[in-house]
Amino acid sequence: MDKFSKGLLISFLLSISVILFSNIAFGEPQWVQKPIQCAAPQEVLDRLDKDKLLPLFSAVGNARVENQMYVKPYSFFYNEDTEYWAFVEFFDTEMMCILGVGEGIDFNVAP
Numbered sequence: 001m002d003k004f005s006k007g008l009l010i011s012f013l014l015s016i017s018v019i020l021f022s023n024i025a026f027g028e029p030q031w032v033q034k035p036i037q038c039a040a041p042q043e044v045l046d047r048l049d050k051d052k053l054l055p056l057f058s059a060v061g062n063a064r065v066e067n068q069m070y071v072k073p074y075s076f077f078y079n080e081d082t083e084y085w086a087f088v089e090f091f092d093t094e095m096m097c098i099l100g101v102g103e104g105i106d107f108n109v110a111p
Helices: 003-026 041-050
Strands: 037-039 054-065 068-078 084-092 095-103
Touching (some): 037 041, 041 084, 041 095
Antiparallel strands (some): 037 095, 084 095
């Protein structure tokens, strides 16, 4: 094996090592805490109604609360005229949480 081939092989192995190390070192998700708004279901529904937000779709997903996983329903509410939206978690019969709100939506995800 000539000197150039050895250098090329070493560079290749070093590059692969860097890629693998970066995936191992930084690939794990981090749990963070951030504020969300929760209230009695009627209060949340009144707030959604005030902005004339209508359910666009619903789904069931997982929510981690402390060290427990729960299956919870979620809904995405949207006002086509104002383009306001809200993403809501139905936590239980006594509490709903607004996970996010915004303005503007793009249904065209093609590049």
